Amino acid sequence: MAPRPLSPALILETALDILDHEGGAGLSMRAIAARLDVKAASLYYHVRNKDALLQALVDHVAHELLGDADLTAPWRELLTTMAVRLRGVLRTHPGAAAVVATKNVSPEVAQQIADRLGPPLAASLNTTTDRALLLAQSLFVLVAGLALAEFGDVPHEPVAPRAFYDAWFDLAVGTFLDGIDPP
Numbered sequence: 001m002a003p004r005p006l007s008p009a010l011i012l013e014t015a016l017d018i019l020d021h022e023g024g025a026g027l028s029m030r031a032i033a034a035r036l037d038v039k040a041a042s043l044y045y046h047v048r049n050k051d052a053l054l055q056a057l058v059d060h061v062a063h064e065l066l067g068d069a070d071l072t073a074p075w076r077e078l079l080t081t082m083a084v085r086l087r088g089v090l091r092t093h094p095g096a097a098a099v100v101a102t103k104n105v106s107p108e109v110a111q112q113i114a115d116r117l118g119p120p121l122a123a124s125l126n127t128t129t130d131r132a133l134l135l136a137q138s139l140f141v142l143v144a145g146l147a148l149a150e151f152g153d154v155p156h157e158p159v160a161p162r163a164f165y166d167a168w169f170d171l172a173v174g175t176f177l178d179g180i181d182p183p
Contacts, residue, residue: 006038008046012056019057019095023154027095029053054099059109061100064089065140066116075124075132076177079139083173086143094151101144101152125180135180142176143169 004010014035018027029050033040047053065086069078090097105113114133122132150158150165158165 006036006042006046008056010036011043011047011053012060015053015057016093016096019099019154020093021095021155023095024098026155054103055106057096057099058103059106061086061089061093061096062105062109062113066113071117071120073124075121075180078121078124079136079177079180080173082136083139083143083169086140087147087169090144090147090151094147095154097144097147097151098154101141101148139173139176142172146172 011032014032015027018031018035022031027050029043030040032053033043036043047056065082067085069081069085071078073081090100104110114129117136118129118133121136122129125132125135146165146169149168153159
């Protein structure tokens with residue numbers, strides 16, 4: 001089978017695989033190049049540098065978070081769905097938790113999310129778009145922090161059983177959502 005042509009998507013996929021199995025310490029442009037059996041310099045045609053690659057990773061997770069979400073759902077259902085999706089993405093790619101917890105989405109992706117999520121969430125909450133987006137961002141930070149606690153030591157397994165992290169997630173997200181008091 002012929003190797004897949006080098007592309008930003010293949011580089012990102014490879015970076016995620018390295019993060020998931022070796023953690024952040026194992027991720028470098030050279031490690032990606034070695035895994036793809038290319039020279040590191042050839043990666044820079046597709047990805048400017050490691051920071052740009054990490055930015056692409058965070059933006060990718062943000063896009064997966066909204067995906068095909070029903071933005072007309074009531075606010076609690078919508079925010080719960082987003083929290084569960086984020087946790088699911090980070091459970092699938094545990095090495096990404098540290099990146100997602102410490103790096104913001106790009107301004108372009110932030111604007112796309114604001115334009116797409118802000119108005120329907122604000123309407124459901126009967127609040128301003130700015131407040132609705134701050135609530136969504138706060139939930140994102142909460143879930144990313146929980147995922148960091150659970151997966152942040154990749155390649156080592158989480159220290160507690162999965163049931164512990166499931167209960168923690170349910171309690172933290174439920175408490176956060178219970179604290180939202182739409183006018």
